[in-house]
Amino acid sequence: MRIGPVMLPAVMFRRLWMMTVPCWLLLVSCQKETQVERANREKILLVGNSAEPKALDHQRVTGVIESKIISSLFEGLVGDDPENDDGAPPGAALSWEHNEDMTGWVFHLQPEGKWSDGTPVTAHDFVFSYHRLLHPEFAGPYAEMLYFLENAEAFNKSEITDFSKVGVKAVDDFTLELKLREPVPYLPSLTRHYSWFPVPRHVVLQHGKMTDRFTKWSVLPNLVGNGPFKLTEWRFHDFIEVKRNTHFWNAANVGLNGIRFYPIENPYTETRAFLSGQLHTTYQLPSDLIRTVKRDKPEFLRQEPYVGTTFIRLNTTRPGLSDPRVRQALSLTLDRDQICEHIMEGFFPAHSLTPKMGAYEPDQKLTFNPEKARALLAEAGYPDGKGFPVYSILIARPAARASAEAIQAMWSKHLNIRVNIQNRDWGSYISAQQSLNFDMASAGWIGDYLDPTTFLNLWTPGNGNNNTGWSDPKYEALLREAALKAEPAERLALFRQAESMLMDAQPILPISHYTRNYLLRPEVKGWHPLLLDNHPWDAIRIER
Template structure:
């Protein structure tokens, strides 16, 4: 660990241009408006139409802008590329008026047809966009994505002129504006993508820094795999005068302890998750840099229902019933996380889960007997898969021990780097896998959609006709109380069938240097780098233990 930490500090010094400067990267960054952020894992890609991970989204928020954006202070919808919009009385037609000064990072004008083509690409069946379902409220979008029609002119999105975009829905979608801020609906530069392949090709060279064209407040500067992704100010951005940062550097550091040491050494302005054994120290001794707040994210395990014995509901239930969630959050995560016995986190809009996952070891043992594995006899050895991270490993170890003690079964643990881990999930190459789901918009439907049979984020192989029917019924009503009641019924089915095992609801335990201004805590971990700036007169991030 010491060798790796030294490597990162030297690397950061070089990247900041301060190898012969006694000041830290943070101090020089404050002076030059260069923000240094710990970003967890190495991003799998930055193409907004194919990624699903949080590390990727952190970078995409700097590089792309949709029709609308969010205020990181309030999470209210604010204008993005569209400076205004009109909604019909029946809620089925949206008309967006685009900014005449909107530009791509190469200087090209950004026009309404760019959104039409981008959404065509995002919905191409060949691209395999796992968030394609986000578009399904748009007329004929689902039919196009599923190959039932091939003429995109039939889809309800039209460029009326260069600066007017019309969208027609099949039903009112109360959260439609929030969806438009999701990365899957971001515009992409057609000429650049087609230069390096077909629209439906994944992983082409268009995202390399030397080729990249985006429309956000920043543009790609450098991507050194497993070291740094650096973005720089986009001088063609329509609101360029509001952007104070010159650069943002994202570092793929998957060990929380390493991030914390780098923060303390003045090499990072922000780390998003403290090691559990450091939380009390910062709470007590350095509250000026410590940030704690709830998060709209659930940590859970997926069960691969295509693989025996996990194709047996009784086995899945036994595993889910035999863990002690409270012990996990009190003794392992220790970050103020609430234990989760349902999938949807508590919401301030009035939704509350009506069902919960039981914790009942005796019933779990009975279920294993019913499934043909009395006292764990002849139960095959399963593997828990998780992406490389100390906290994920600790949780897996405790669950391994709980299952051994309660059910007398053996499980193995396996960790994989982020890209490989993501590919294993996509291809179903796992038994049990760590998962998390962060709300993309503040509505229970965002969580319920995940486990629909055609959703690319399902990844469990589970499908339930009654569950699907309830969600479809909820889509047809605008009455909030009725919608919530239907989602409660659907969530109860999900918990009873147990293709997943909820474990806890996330909290954020972050460190933010005092020099960082306009970095707002919010439940969705949404930050607009556009408004962030660094106060060179503030106290350094460097801290002594």
């Protein structure tokens, strides 16, 4: 999933934080009851969620920010396990089975599964949902997640027009049959991603055609979901509140009465809110506050592995950036060790795109070599940076400025080129990249499931999350060949070869691998470390 920049500003925000904390504490000391204390009584979880979501129609978005809210409102065929990334508890499906080569799967839906308006959830809803996301007129940015279905890619690219040839079929109201283009042993994990979630056919069609992108079905009071909670309030740039869905098939075991998501973009503001009793958990913790919190409030600090990578996305259609020698020069002058040590505390320098994942570990391709970089830049026609265009690095939040400034300084020092920094709100930041209306962007990607393809499939032509203008038929051929390999070692070897090719081309410049640094109150129970950070909301409890 797409994630906004998380690197943190340094001195200015830290000083502001230190000056304003006493004011917050003074305010709290005058209150009879903090917001958290009241929420504890009411069993309402208060969550910092970084930014305002672009939308709650999960077939129109690609971000982590949106996913946190969406996963409270909707549920896929398979549920999330609160303690194990590889767990596969029942979700919208009660059970499932597959054929010998794992290209055919049958899911049996929950007989008591209902939308939050009481309408039964059926296999026809899933067929409708996959039809909608894959339809070329809808232009869903995450359509590629369904390409595992037989003929899904051909339908999405208008190579065929008959959707009945796509590998999804409602055998009856409660039996869904999926036919895949290749063996996919990790399909249950895939269906936990929101691109595989259903949309309510009966509500979508009340507000327009199936392929209409911007209708009112996914806003109050129209939105209905099949998840453990339902949308009850949305105050723009204030909070989004969801309350327990009494029609949820497992409603009796939902531990919370509701959740309130706060779009607090500044991580210092979010930290103040947490320490003053306004939040149960934060989206992140500024890296320069980690040591202070570890010393003074260790019971709140959480530092956990996270399957993700930060990078600079390049628009390879721009002059200069279209030359792989220039892109390699930019990469070779990034001192990733210094960035992680001084700005991104707790993160690890990236030596390729994909983090180590089980038996998969890519070749270490990324190094720091300014001398080689200057030679490549001169070879590309820009000796000592002369004549190189002045471009801008797009960031989504003030929190990304420190890392962008460090990169800006490194390129100035080692290549004598100048870049500007441009800050935009989350929605326009995403839109600019999707329309290739940008030069460079500070970005990141969190794995959607625990397989290298969650990173490597992004960079294929037409992928809604590519947004670089780069593609290579040889790269695509390696991915296709790997997908057909039954032997895991052979499959992973081909992925390594493909990733090596990607790192030679450098349409993106990986910087670091994530660690989740955040704050969590001890009364929140059922919240366990997870590599994908997909905490099932129905498993969370508040115990005072």
